[in-house]
Amino acid sequence: MARGPPIPKLLASRLSCIRNGQMVLRDINMTMHNGGGMILTGPNGSGKTTFLRVLTGFLKPSAGHLLWNGHDVTNSSIYELYKVELHWVGLKDAIKNKLSVVDNVEFWETLEGKSGRSRKALEFMGLGHVMNEPAQVLSVGQRKRVQLARLLAIPRPIWLLDEPSVGLDKDGVQKLEYIMEEHRRKGGMVFVATHVPIKLKDAMHLQFPPRILKSKTYMDLM
Ligand SMILES: Nc1ncnc2c1ncn2[C@@H]1O[C@H](COP(=O)(O)OP(=O)(O)O)[C@@H](O)[C@H]1O
Numbered sequence: 503m504a505r506g507p508p509i510p511k512l513l514a515s516r517l518s519c520i521r522n523g524q525m526v527l528r529d530i531n532m533t534m535h536n537g538g539g540m541i542l543t544g545p546n547g548s549g550k551t552t553f554l555r556v557l558t559g560f561l562k563p564s565a566g567h568l569l570w571n572g573h574d575v576t577n578s579s580i581y582e583l584y585k586v587e588l589h590w591v592g593l594k595d596a597i598k599n600k601l602s603v604v605d606n607v608e609f610w611e612t613l614e615g616k617s618g619r620s621r622k623a624l625e626f627m628g629l630g631h632v633m634n635e636p637a638q639v640l641s642v643g644q645r646k647r648v649q650l651a652r653l654l655a656i657p658r659p660i661w662l663l664d665e666p667s668v669g670l671d672k673d674g675v676q677k678l679e680y681i682m683e684e685h686r687r688k689g690g691m692v693f694v695a696t697h698v699p700i701k702l703k704d705a706m707h708l709q710f711p712p713r714i715l716k717s718k719t720y721m722d723l724m
């Protein structure tokens with residue numbers, strides 16, 4: 503018997519999300535297989551972070567379904583398995599200033615029951631020379647590099663990256679593009695919300711429209 507097409511690793515079906523009484527996401531459909539990539543663009547407030555949060559399963563959609571391997575992630579036993587597949591990089595970096603740079607990565611690696619990757623990850627991200635310094639010495643861009651080093655040190659298949667290029671220089675963006683590509687080559691998935699152009703080969707593109715707010719105009723407020 504001929505085999506049918508594989509079920510998608512992730513499937514969003516008519517996902518909608520209402521926040522603050524406003525429809526932020528409306529009827530989003532998406533499928534993602536191993537090795538897939540998706541770029542999310544749109545103006546501030548258009549729903550990029552909301553979409554990524556819904557993908558974490560933490561923010562519940564108001565309508566529609568998110569399926570992982572064909573199972574609804576709102577089912578609590580499925581969610582327990584799903585959440586450990588995810589890796590989130592957002593604006594809050596969860597870096598403890600008093601800990602050394604390497605401890606800020608190793609801490610998470612140890613929680614995951616793993617060891618031996620943090621130092622290599624930091625070296626790859628160009629932070630080898632500050633590894634033993636307290637994290638408070640890091641610049642904004644270097645802190646972002648620590649977050650990216652965590653992606654490498656704690657291997658998880660689904661990357662949810664919310665504006666990961668913020669603070670990065672050109673070399674940092676190139677490293678980001680490289681690790682996303684390598685991750686997908688090994689079968690991982692990448693979702694990336696961004697304002698600046700980021701190269702992601704053969705990626706899907708979800709462009710959120712500006713939201714028309716029923717609020718006063720700037721002139722009304724003056
Ligand atoms: N924590 C929140 N609580 C309630 N509403 C929110 C919250 N965060 C965002 N929103 C609403 O969702 C809309 C989309 O926000 P967001 O997804 O953060 O946009 P983007 O990431 O594209 O800038 C915002 O305009 C706001 O109305």
Ligand SMILES: [Mg+2]
Pocket residue numbers: 550551552664
């Ligand atoms: Mg956002």
